[in-house]
Amino acid sequence: MDRENRNVILNTLSILILLGVLFLFHRYGSLYQIRILNNMAIFITLAVSYNLVNGICGQLHLGPNAFITIGAYTAALLTMAPAKKQMLFIIQPLIWPFTVVHAPFLLAILAGGVAATVFAFLISFPVFRVRGDYLAIVTLGFGEVVRVLCNAWQSLTNGPLGLKDLEPYTNLWWSWGVAVFTIVAITKLINSSYGRAMKAIREDEVAAKAMGIDPFRHLLLAFLVSAFFSGVAGALLAHLITTISPTLFTFIFTFNLLSIIVIGGLGSTSGAVIGAVLFAWGGEALRVVESQIDLGFVKIPGIPGMRMVIFSILLMVVIIFARRGIMGRNEFSWDWLLAKMRRGQKG
Amino acid sequence: MVTFFKLDRLVMQFGGLTAVSDFSLELHPGELVGLIGPNGAGKTTVFNLIVGFLTPTSGQVFWLGEDVTGLPPQHITARGIARTFQNIRLFTDMTVLENVMVSLHHKMRAHFWQAMLGLPQYRREDRRIHEEAMGFLQELGLAHLAEEKASSLPYGQQRRLEIARALATHPRLLLLDEPAAGMNPQETQELAGLIRSLRSKYDLTVFLIEHDMKFVMGLCERIKVLDYGVTIAEGTPQQIQCNPEVIKAYLGEPKPAGGTETCSK
Numbered sequence: 001m002d003r004e005n006r007n008v009i010l011n012t013l014s015i016l017i018l019l020g021v022l023f024l025f026h027r028y029g030s031l032y033q034i035r036i037l038n039n040m041a042i043f044i045t046l047a048v049s050y051n052l053v054n055g056i057c058g059q060l061h062l063g064p065n066a067f068i069t070i071g072a073y074t075a076a077l078l079t080m081a082p083a084k085k086q087m088l089f090i091i092q093p094l095i096w097p098f099t100v101v102h103a104p105f106l107l108a109i110l111a112g113g114v115a116a117t118v119f120a121f122l123i124s125f126p127v128f129r130v131r132g133d134y135l136a137i138v139t140l141g142f143g144e145v146v147r148v149l150c151n152a153w154q155s156l157t158n159g160p161l162g163l164k165d166l167e168p169y170t171n172l173w174w175s176w177g178v179a180v181f182t183i184v185a186i187t188k189l190i191n192s193s194y195g196r197a198m199k200a201i202r203e204d205e206v207a208a209k210a211m212g213i214d215p216f217r218h219l220l221l222a223f224l225v226s227a228f229f230s231g232v233a234g235a236l237l238a239h240l241i242t243t244i245s246p247t248l249f250t251f252i253f254t255f256n257l258l259s260i261i262v263i264g265g266l267g268s269t270s271g272a273v274i275g276a277v278l279f280a281w282g283g284e285a286l287r288v289v290e291s292q293i294d295l296g297f298v299k300i301p302g303i304p305g306m307r308m309v310i311f312s313i314l315l316m317v318v319i320i321f322a323r324r325g326i327m328g329r330n331e332f333s334w335d336w337l338l339a340k341m342r343r344g345q346k347g
Numbered sequence: 348m349v350t351f352f353k354l355d356r357l358v359m360q361f362g363g364l365t366a367v368s369d370f371s372l373e374l375h376p377g378e379l380v381g382l383i384g385p386n387g388a389g390k391t392t393v394f395n396l397i398v399g400f401l402t403p404t405s406g407q408v409f410w411l412g413e414d415v416t417g418l419p420p421q422h423i424t425a426r427g428i429a430r431t432f433q434n435i436r437l438f439t440d441m442t443v444l445e446n447v448m449v450s451l452h453h454k455m456r457a458h459f460w461q462a463m464l465g466l467p468q469y470r471r472e473d474r475r476i477h478e479e480a481m482g483f484l485q486e487l488g489l490a491h492l493a494e495e496k497a498s499s500l501p502y503g504q505q506r507r508l509e510i511a512r513a514l515a516t517h518p519r520l521l522l523l524d525e526p527a528a529g530m531n532p533q534e535t536q537e538l539a540g541l542i543r544s545l546r547s548k549y550d551l552t553v554f555l556i557e558h559d560m561k562f563v564m565g566l567c568e569r570i571k572v573l574d575y576g577v578t579i580a581e582g583t584p585q586q587i588q589c590n591p592e593v594i595k596a597y598l599g600e601p602k603p604a605g606g607t608e609t610c611s612k
Binding site: 185186188189192193194195196197199200203204206207208209210211212213214215221225329 | 420472
């Protein structure tokens, strides 16, 4: 059996296993567990698409919260029933097309992705005129602009009051379906000729140009693809938590994503997935340390905020012992796993 | 007949400094021409002007009858002029094979979404790129290192990989910036043979910068000498060796009674 066939079989198998696990949780899991799994899938989508620009193209882009916000608001405005919208917009009435439209969920999340992509396209011209720290500042600025707009443009976003009572459409199948599709599509892109061109730009932009690569076109491609998936994830997030407001999408959101991909390993899709899983699950698992712990001989009182202390310590441990993140720039592969298992059997 | 390649009185000024002044050159298909000069003479600047990393203050670059002055580098490469770099600039974290495959990307016809969905048209093209890249590696004797990281290669092979990468863009004019720098005499000799064979195999015109005089004199059919941005001599290796201006630029004022054996008429 050759490698390619084996990988296809193993990939199909692992997706089937994932489906099985999701089904079990869907049937027997508590709401809390399901919520964590949904969060996990959404963070995987966000981290993998964010990693495309930051890790693969090597551009420190600090505005994914803008794309997520746009995706979330667009989808929310589309799925909400017109009557509900009329009730919600009490300070200023909603502007025209949104007062009447009522779209199905699939269409709404796609629209969320497209809206984020259009926005990314508009800002790409100033963004990719600069590089390095300047690019970071410009994207950070655009992220802030979107948040401020959400606060101020009351006839579209309902301002600081936000959008409430969205239908909780996001379930395990939606969130994990999107996550798996994102991983597959972005991995294929990274391993393609286009992905090689992006990595070449990361390694040495001058040499890449001399080899006929147009940096703007390829950075734009990565930026738009990343924005699309971030927008879709934003739409899913909105319909998971059912209430969105501008305070949800501050720079802290971007910062969390950045920590996820740095801990996972900048430039590694597997790393982004691992980072997202650890973040979504670990954040909840660490709640234990905030409750009172009775060790028999000593009682530790529950301290709120202890979670973040432990989280920071873990962060530092990762950075000390794995300076380039858990995966570095390596990717998970079946070859690697099988070789490891064989060695394990022998030893 | 259209001009193959012509530089018409290129001038490059950086602030008050004139790095290159009035540089003119015409290349004919298949020629092997050298550009020499002391350090800081402006040789690499000439290369940067040709491939579009710099836009000349005045003057023009003609390529296949078209004025390509000031076009961005990726467009120049796509039109068939490739270069290597004096200080090696490989994509260090990528494999040797990937380095070469990057150069074949600009010919890619399949769209990115075809790649994302793994559609047959893309996969066919990718397979072709893979094979072609392996061909170039074989040509330069690097095929057995295809899966190594580019940064792990020894120096001489990194230089070879630079040439392989430039060749893979399918150039008709190849610009080599100090290809023999840091090589030992044996490697240099091999390199000269390699450049000759590549030229005939791929119908290349080669324009190179080099400090190794033995290498240049043995390889090039025509040589141009730059000093402080000014062309001080041009001609066959024989003529250049005897040119008093050149000797002065390299060695300073000759003694009145001086003169080397080879230059006696």
